[in-house]
Structure formats: C-alpha cells, structure tokens
Amino acid sequence: MDGLEWRGWVGRPEGGRLGAAFLISPTRLLTCAHSVRGLAEARVGFSGAAGAGERAKVIACGDWNAPGDLGDVAVLELEAPVQRRPARLAAPDDLRGASRREFGVWGFPARPDGGERHATVTTRAQRSMRDEWWELKPGPGDWLERGYSGSAVYDLDTHEVIGMVTNAEIRDGRAALGWMLPVTRIRHYFEELDDLLPLTWLTPEARRDLRGLLEGVRFTDPLAADLARVVGRPPLEGFRSAWGAVRHVAEGWSAEHLARYLAALGPRLPEDRGRRLASWSGRHLGAAPPRPGDEPASVIVRLERLTHGDAFDLTLHTWADGREGPSLPTERVTKDRVRGAVEKGVADLAPTLFGRDWMIEFAVPETWLGRPFEEWYVDRDHGIQMRKYPVVVRDVERLRPRSFRLDQAHRRWRLLTERGRSEPRPIHCDAPRKGRAFQDLLEANTDYCVLVYGSRPVKSWLTAALNNGVPVMLWTRTPCDAATHEDCRGHRVLDELTAAVEHAHPGDLPRLALTLRKKALTAPRDSPHCGRDLTLLWDDPSRFPDPPLAMED
Template sequence: MDDWQWRAWVGPPSGGKLGAAFLVTGTRLLTCAHTVRGLEEARVGFPGLREDLPARVVRCGDWCREGDPGDVAVLELREPVPYAPVRLAAPDGLHERTSGARTFDVCGFPRRPDRNERHASVTTSPHRGMRREWWELKTGPGDWLEEGYSGSAVYDPATGEVIGMVTNAELRHGDRADLGWMLPLSHIRAYWEELDDLLPLRWLTPDARRELRELLDGVRFTDPLAADLERITGRRALDGFRSAWGSVRYVAEGWAQERLVRYVAALGPHLPEAARHRLAGWSARHLPGAAPASPRPGPASVIVRLERVTFGNAFDVTVHTWIDGAEGPGRPTERVPERRVRTVVEAGVAAQAPALFGRDWMIEFAVPESWLGKPFEQWYIDPRQKIPMRRYPVVVRDVERLRPDSIRRDQTHHRWRLLNERGRSDPRPIACDTPRKGSDFQDWLEAHVDFCVLVYGSRPTKSWLTAALNNGIPVMLWTRTPCDASSHQDCRGHQVLDELTSAVGDRHPGDLPQVALALRRAALIAPKDKPHCGRDLTLLWDDPSRLPDPPLAMEV
C-alpha cells in the first residue's frame, strides 16, 4: 500500500484548488482555517485516487484574519475513505526530531496549468519560533513555497511521521518564497483537542485519555484552577490554557503521576455535580492512588414497603420517609387485603409527602418480585385531585433486599458500590429477541460481575427478572408493553431499546430517577401510535444504603 495516500488537496464546491490537507482519521482531515475562509462546505481530493469528495468545514481556532493565531480547521467527509491516515509524531519528541538540520518534506497544490501537486524540502526547529505560535520553515536549495501549500503536512520522508502543518509563506520572490511558517502538532492540539486522541502520548491509555477529555469538554481554565495548578506543581505556568483539558495535559506530560492524581482531584469542585461524580469514578478506575469516588447523598424519598403475609391474600403496608440519609417520619404498618393496597398506599404517601416539600424527592416502591411491573407512577399522590405520582420520580425496589438476612441484599451491595465508583451507568442492552433461557441468563450475569445496569427492549420474562435479582443487579429499566412483532429486524422492542440505552448512556446512577421522570414526561406528548421508551416505563433502582428499619409487623 502507498504510504502517502493521506495527502490531499482542498478547494471550494465551485471547483479549483485552494491548498492542501492531510487525513488524520477515516473521515477527517486537517487544513488551515484561512484556506477554507468563508466556506461551510468544501471539496477534497486524494491525487490519483479519489477526487471532488464533499466535506464539511469545522473551524477550530480563533483565526479571523492574516497573522491571527489558531489557523486550524477540520474537514469532515460524509463517508470514510479506504486510505490509511497519517502517522503523527509524539509532541514531546519534536525538539529532538528537528535537531541536526534534519530535512522534512511538504506537498502543495500551487496554481499550475498541469494542476499537479508540487513538493519541497524544508528544515525547521523550535528555536526558530515566532510569537510562541509558529516555527519558521526554510526551504532547501532550489525549492520554493507558493500559494497552495497552506495546510500541507510537514513530514519526515524517512518515517512518514507528521510534525506540523504549513500555514504561511513570505512571498518575496514574485510568487515564491524560501521562508514559511509551520504550526507544530503541539500547538495544533491546543485548538483541536480531539487531536490528542490520535497522538502517540505516553501517559495513561488512549481510552482513559479520551474519556477524560470528553468529560472535561467545554470546561474553561479559570483563575481558581490556575491557583490549584500552581499549588500542586510548585510553579506558575508560563502560558495560560484554553481549557481545563489543556492544563491536565500540561501536568500529565511534565510531572510525575502523583501530581496528576492531585490535580485531577482539585478539578472536581470546579465541575457541576454530575461531572464531578463522573470524574471521581474515572479517577478510581484509571489513577492508582486516587481516592475512591464517595457515594453521593441521594434525594429524599417516600418509601412504600409492601410485604405479602403468609396466610390470606393480604399485605403489610408501611410508608416511611428517607431524609438526609436517614429514616424520617413514617406511618405504622397496616395489614390490608390486596384489593385495598392502592387506596392505603395513596393515602399514606399523601400524608407523608408534606414532610419533603421544598426538597428534591422521589417515591420508592419496595414490593415483591411479582409486583415490580405494576404502573405505580399512575397511582395518585393526591387522590382527591386525581394528581398522579408521575409528577415526581417513581422507582421500584425488590422488597426481599430490604431484609437484613437477604443474600440478594449482599449481592446488590457489591454491584452498587462498583456502579458508584465507576460513576456512569454503562447499560447492558437486552433485546426482545434475545434467545436466552433463564438458566443461561443466570450464568451470563453471574460470569459478569461488572454488569450493574440492564436495559430491556420489552418486559423481561419472570426467569430473567429472578436471575437479575438473585445476582444483585441494582438497576434495570424496561417498558411494560410486550414486543409481539413477528419479525424483529426493525421492531418496536428494538426501537425502544436503542432509545432507552442512549438515554441512560454514561449518566451517573444517581441521575437515573430524574432521567426516567424526563422520559415519562416526553412520552406524554409523543405520538400515541408510535413507540416511545418513556411510555409505561419501569425503573428498578435499588440503592441498598436507603434501608429504613423493618416494620415490627414484618413476618420473616
């Protein structure tokens, strides 16, 4: 395979060539912002391979006019091309790589009658820096830079590794120049941070770095962060940073990992609550020596506990409250026949709810396994005014796990702790046409102790539900509407499963009751003839730390 297939030209949709670009992923190319000035769409060509491919222009830096820094743009192809992306050099090795007057190559597309590319050899070095942004390029004997070289990769012809991108040339000899400017990779990545996902960096793993960068996306580098950085490293950074990610990268690449652990911990208080807990979970998984993620306090609750009595078709109904991590006011246990359970529960919740007014609160139903699929969110929180409980987050729990001697409870503790340390849900989708018997499902869950959140495309079978409860799965979501499609290629269950899995995604487990509330609200205004993942939605959310004292009437 030709090692130079990543070299490309870029031009306007109307035709012609404006400059160069180079392929960094199957669908993305780097070029200069000034090359695609004023364009939302461009055309890209790989000489001798494919020509005139449409591409979307994404500007990354601050460039507005000649001489501005941040002359970086990304071109996004509509479809991937079958060519190997360029090899990128490690940023921390650029000084050594450019020593000894090593020669590099560039490839441009000047305006010539033959419309062919042209090549030139150049030398550069960090000591030829300009305004802490560019490195000066000097062409070799008989070579020139011209208009059409902007966006060209500066690469080592011996290894193919790219060290930077041509941005400017000093046209002093007619239309030719023997001096130009290069933006090194170490500066390009300051404007397009996703480039760090592609560079051969020497700290952590690529997946860990990508996850952290995405977690910090949009977080600014502020004065309080600068103070934390100086405190942890012992010196003030010479330059500011465009983002919090830039400062993390600075610590990771210039200091021992112990400083990175401390700086990442210092980032937490500057983040929103959800991101803060995700960061703590990330640290626990990827930074040895980091403090484990602390469980976050859950919302206040009315906890409804239903225990089936041994004889007669009756239940012991207890309504507790849970406030600031401890049991609050409650009602005495009342034994009622099954037909009166709803009436007694609605009255009990309505009586206890005022103790929680003004707080963020939810309603938890700890019920027998056979009752987990009941539509509790449709019961009334105000029976007189017919106001349904779905105005608040409603979840179900396995009442068996509330018993002090329950093995299910112990199993749930282990998975819930892992889930909180991870800081995100990582749901496991279970399609409606999954060919798994109850015993196979049981074995699958037992073998994967890291599975903590299950999402079903349809109401789970009894054997699946029992297996999940016995294995301590703390969170499950499903719609109570069964999928009865004859073909499951594009069935209702698959649509709902995709929507529900996407909605849960990387959300913190503590956010899931609110996620379910939002989905139920969205379903209210969705077309009734189309499936929606929030319609008839059940969320089993079983935090074993929310454990009110068992009622005196409970039969063991």
C-alpha cells in the same frame, strides 16, 4: 536580604547538619522525614547566619518509614517566630510550566569547610515516578550529594518554590539524577500548606476556616460515593481526608459542584460540625447551601406479602439526608386495598418533604415490580398522579438485613457508583428465554450493573437479575408482539432507551426516567416511545430504612 532568607538547614540537637530545610511561616520549616528520622527535636539555622541555630520540634506528616516510602515530609516547629520572610510558594497551576525554566537547590554535604553547595536543576511533571516524585536533572557541571535532601526547588528569577528535594541516585558520592516532591504532593501530606498556597478558589480566610472545620475527618466510602455522584466519576486516586476531596472538587469543578459536595458531606459529620459547615456554606457560597439533591429524599413504600392469605403488611417511611425520617405504623391490608392505603399514606407523609427534591420508591414483591405505580395518585381528589415525581421500584426482599440478594446488590452498586456512569447492557426482545443461559450470563459478568430490556422481562430473567444483585433495570411494560424482530417495536425502544441512559450517572436515573415519561406524554400514541409505560428498578442499598418490628428476622 536577597529574598532567599528562608533557606535553611536542619541538624541534630547536639550539633551537626543533616540536610536542608526552608521556612514556610514565621514558626515552621519543611524538610524530609528521612533527614530527621528518629528525632523528636532538631536544630535549625539559616544560610549565611552565624550561631548554633534554633531548637525545633519534629512533626512527621507523611507515611515515610523506610527508603522508597511515599510521604517523605516533616515539619519543624520553632519555639518562637523568626524575623525572616518565608518562602513564596508557587500556585499548583503554575507547575505546568516548570519544564520551561531552571531552578536552584542547595545542600550541606560533608565537607571540611562545613559550608553549603548549590546546583541548578531542571524538572518536568511528565517525568514523574509513581505519581509522587518529579525527576531532577542537574545542569552541566552540577550534581546532587547527600545533604541536599529538604532543599526547596526554587525559580532562579522569581524565587518561587515549586517542590522539595527528597532523594537522588548517588554513585561515588555524586548524583546526576534526583527527585523532588512538588508542592501538590507535599500538601497531600501536610494539608495546612493549603493555607499558604496562592489558590484561586475562595478567599484565604474562607479556605482556612473550611479546612479547620474538616480537620481530622477521614475520607470514607460514603464520602467517595458522594464525590462520584457530584462530579460524575470517581477520582483517580484516594484521599487522606475529607479536606483532600473538597479541594479536589473545588479545583477541578465549579463553585456549584463544591456547594453540592459540601451539602452531601454535612449530614455525615457530627451534628455540631454539620451545622457549622452549613453556616460556612451560607456565608461563603452565596445563598444558603443546596440540600443534598444528589441523594434525593423519598417516600419509601414497603409492601410485604404474608405467608398465608391474600394480605400484605404495608409500611411507609421517609428518607432524607442519608437517614430515615418520619414513618407510618405498619398496616395489614388485603390485595384489593393496597392501592388506596398507599395513596393515603403517601398523601400523609409527603408534606414532610415539601420544598425538597423528593421521589417515591416502591419496595414490593417480585411479582409486583411491573405495576404502573406512576399512574397512582398522590392527591386523588385533585387528580394529581405520582408521575409528577420520580417513581422507582425496588425488590422488597433486599430490604431484609439477612438477604443474600441485598449482599449481591451492595457489590454491584458499589462498582456502579465507582464507575460513575450507567453503561447499560441491552437485552433484546427476541433473546432466548429458556434455560440457564441468562442466569449464567449475569453470574459470569459481575460488571453488568444496568440492564435495559426491549420488552417486559419474563419471570426467569427478572429472578436471575435479582438473585445476582443487578441494582438497576429499565423496561417498558408494553410487550413486543412482532412476528419478526429485524425492525420491531422492541428493538427501536431498546435502542432509544439505551442511548438515553448510557452516559448517565446512576444517581441521576430516577429523574431521567421522569423526563422520559414526560416526553412520552406528547409523543404520538401510535409511535413507540421509550418513556411510555416505563418501569425503572433502582435499588440503592444504602437507602435502607429500619424494618418494622413485625418484619425483623
């Protein structure tokens, strides 16, 4: 044969040709969904072969229902394998050079002889439409007609297939302009095509096993947030499935990024699938997969002020792999006993997280947010302070399920993670402190998700930020008491702190704050440093342990 034995046609079960098709495996062909619209079964044959063809089941893969819809893809499943060599598909990376070559197409227009016709076309990714189709331009003396839909677009020299003809601008029965779906879009709708493409990441067997593990898993908002955390920015398009997101990471980033994303994905799967994914990662990604370091484990200290008296309800939880872990019973303590009770509780719970990347979150009343918790101890007997770990504060009001502050925080946190970088709003130490100006500023600018203060924020600023759902704030607790603010300590610290977090992903901020605190330890004491006395309010609403029964509304 001439190496093109995979070229075929598709028709109605009772006879008559509707368009083209091409063989991609011994039992499957690809064609357009519109060519087999309304058919559960079709008949397929191959160029140059006599006979009525073979019966095939029609499987629609995309979202096509009417002209202009995306996803004009259908699979034709044969009852038995055919003794023909399937088409050789081009690697996605090779499509970049498509504009430098000519390609062949064929079709079955309505002609008395019932035969096929051929045309030469050129195409290029830069001439795309709706990020779906590439423009096809027939060569001199050639044109497209009805009956070309479903034809592979193949290199005339290598016979590699780069796409499939889907439609054309037909006038007076002919078209000088058409469109194709490149293989990179066909696989968007028919994911099993990835098993056949010459991809460069992992082995074909490993990829096939991984795709099978994720079959049927939808791409959800939590998976999108995990993706943004791992690669540093949200994708430019959505995905139809978890496999689409995994493929996006594997083909655009390093193997380490892939391992991290799979580690984050595992806990979101049913338990059995999660175990199988962990086993797969261990076999194919070298060592055992990393734990979900992009969502660090935590000891969460929850401190609720009682309505009457100088007492608090204290509960300590752990958080790991996106869910609550072991916790301690709620304890009622007076104000002077809070620190001792917290230090003992953290010392008791933290060993359950040893060996992981973990942090300490203080969910406390608004008036406690500026306390130097990093100076408290995880091991007082040996003088080991909490500052050896990332320490953040949270608004305990947002841990109440019916809190409007929580609802507001969800909105800005979602925007922040979709953006994938902090983009902080600096608040200068000499900014006006009275009136509703600050409240109105935040309410009018819902994209202000990270605030950096040049000095300890006054109560009105803090309340306004919490009421408007600002999820991240940073400040040094050292006040700026300069007489003038042209080159004051607050301005210098603000500039330094803003620059440090400006491009950071929000998920990296707790560890970044830890790094700044460590740098401040060796900085001259008489010089301002943005890591000295640093408070980070970091309020990820998804880290939401169940409230103790006594605190439920």
